[in-house]
Amino acid sequence: MRNTINIRISTPMEFMNSLFALGTDKGFIEMIRAFDLEPNDEITGMLQKMGKTLSHYIQQELTYFFDASGLGFIFYKYIIHNPTLSKVTDVVEKIQQDTADEFVFRIIESVCKNTLPAKGSQAYKALLGNKSGLLELLGVTKVQDEHRRVRVVEALENPEEIKQRFTLLLSRFYAVSFAPFEADIIQCIETEQPRYEVMLAETPELFIRQFMNLDDLKDHSAGYIIHLSFFKYVSCHAYSSYKEDIADWFVVGIYSYLLFSESVVSERQAQFFKVLSDVNRIGIIRLLSERPWFGQELAEALNISPPTVSYHISFLQQIGVVKFTRTDNRFYYFLDRSRLLKPLEDFMKSFE
Structure with a gap:
């Protein structure tokens, strides 16, 4: 059936999320607090216990590969291409079976997906193992x-x-930091899983909007897989198949339902208005209401520096009113009018 949504627990995907949670260090906790939530004792306790198992060398490597700039995201490619693998060790073995050139090429595929030649073309095939060609790309x-x-x-x-x-x-x-706590982590997810299964079954359109951050699902013959995650904690992250005939994955934090509680909604409304209470951000919104702009254009129009534009854009992206698209080798920012107007409408409706 097309557009089937399958909620599951993937141990390899959860393993990857744990790597990012510990690799970003304080950034992970800050991400939770950015949603006006305070991390609970379960997640902070688990992070502390796992952190104590790390040697100095492994901690350094964890930061290198799994901080915000790291290459660890490539692990997801092996997961979505091998969805039947239920053990972390099996996915690691898949990586080990690749040659070093094949492994690095997968990284390039992810980073340069918008500039790669058509998959399967001669130009595409010629890039494998071609260091100078890949550096040029x-x-x-x-x-x-x-x-x-x-x-x-x-x-x-x-x-x-x-x-x-x-x-x-x-x-x-895996051996030292994840495996000893694997059963407890999976049990935490299993405890919350029925909540999401019921919501998906009873109100699928609302579920898609709230937990997958989509207005609707595009037609996709391979369907969609939702992994519920302890380490993602709240919100959603999408891993696209990029038009391959495999399922798109969504990782949804098991405490995401808290984002829609009355108190959190009020906090989010306050954050929304706080973000808008800056003259440069208002200026950016007004310009983007006319057409998409790229960063340098915005800087020149507002007479501020490009880094200052990026700083303000990050706040506007945080509340979802600004997104970006790639055109002609440039990233253009554009205004998501629905994300700008809906919080205002909801705020007004709260007085009815």
Whole structure:
């Protein structure tokens, strides 16, 4: 059946989320607080217990691969392409079966997905193992995080070393830091799973809007997989198949339902108005109401620096009113009018 939504618990996907949670360190807790929620004792306690198992070397490697700029996201490619693998060790083995060039090429596929030649074409095939060609491709690719670009270059320059470091980190972290707590983590997710299954069954359209952040589902023959996550905690992250005939994945934090409680809604409304209470952000919104703009244009129009534009854009993206799209090798920001108007409408309705 088309557009089937399958809620499941994927241990490899949860393993990856745990790596990001510990790799970003304080950034993970800050992400939860950005949603006007305070992390509960279960998550803080688990992070502390797992953190105590890490050697200095593994902590360094964890930060390198799984902080905000890291290359650890590539792990998801192996998960969504092998959805039947239920064990972390099986996914790690899949990575080990790839050559170093194949492993690095998967990284390039993810980072340069908008500039890659058509998949299967001669130009595409010629890039595998072609360091100079891949470096040239990376050079013409717009990468929002320049720190990540540096790490991709390091991977291209040292493919065997990067692959060995990555697989060693995965194997060691699983054995020492994840496996001892795996049963407890999965049990936490299983406890919350019925809540989401009932909501999906009873109000599918509301579920899609609230927990998948979509107005509706596009037709997709392979369907959609939702992994409920303890370490994602709240909100949703999408892992697209990029038009491949495999399912799109969504990772939904098991405490995401808290985002729609009355107190949190009030806090979010306050945050919405707080973000808008800045003259530069109002200026950006007014300009974007006319058409999409790229960062340098906005800087010149408002007579501020490009880094200042990025700073203010980040707040507007946080409340969802500004998004971006890639056109002609540039990232253009555009206004999501519905995300701008709906909070205002909801605020007014609360007085009815």
